[in-house]
Amino acid sequence: MRALITALLTVFAAKTAAQTPILGDPSGPVPQKVTGIVDGKPPSDAVILFDGINMDSWEHVRSGESSKWIVEDGVLTVANGTGTLVSKQSFGDIQMHIEWMPSAIIKGAGQSRGNSGIFMQALFEIQMLDSWENPTYVNGQAGSVYHQYPPLVNASRPPGEWQAYDIVFKAPIYNRDGELESPAYITLIHNGVLVLNHAEILGSTFPEVPEYRAVCEPYEIQKTMDCTGKLPLLLQDHGQVVSFRNIWLREL
């Protein structure tokens, strides 16, 4: 009897071992080779969204027309009133880099000073604002997830100086019934400083109360945006002068 139990336990142990991934398996899939950032140039597997010249990756979100924002000397600047831009390509989980600069000429205060923003999946705004000695509500300052999370610290530079956002975005997951299975998460490094640490996103930042919906239409755009899959990015025209350069991402 004891021999039989021992034999059964041995078979069970062998089966369990076969089903369990071996951590640290040296023969596992070999990671792809990627050349990292060299002299400020994007990694070799990056999707380039603005290289200083070409704006073919973007269009206006409402009209679908080509970008009317100003490109000069390798820098993209909001042409106020022409409208928010949407990326032509859609994305799920990403690592993103974007450099931005509020105008050195200070106009307005609070939310009306150097306001723009990059929206993950067209729904979740990572706020850009001139937050150098410019008080506003804390979850609306630079480095916040708009109306949800303030940054851990204020890493802002003075207006007229370039700033960088490095973002890690985990897209939300919905089940087949459109119910949320896993929320979105955002990690943000502002000028080399961690300001959002895997923040769990409460829903779209558009409405007063954040909400998740499997089908989302944050703007009056023609195509229905299905939140179960990949979605485009938005770059906000909030009516202030903000410039951009070196915009790229890596799909994860």
Ligand code: MG
């Ligand atoms: Mg904004």
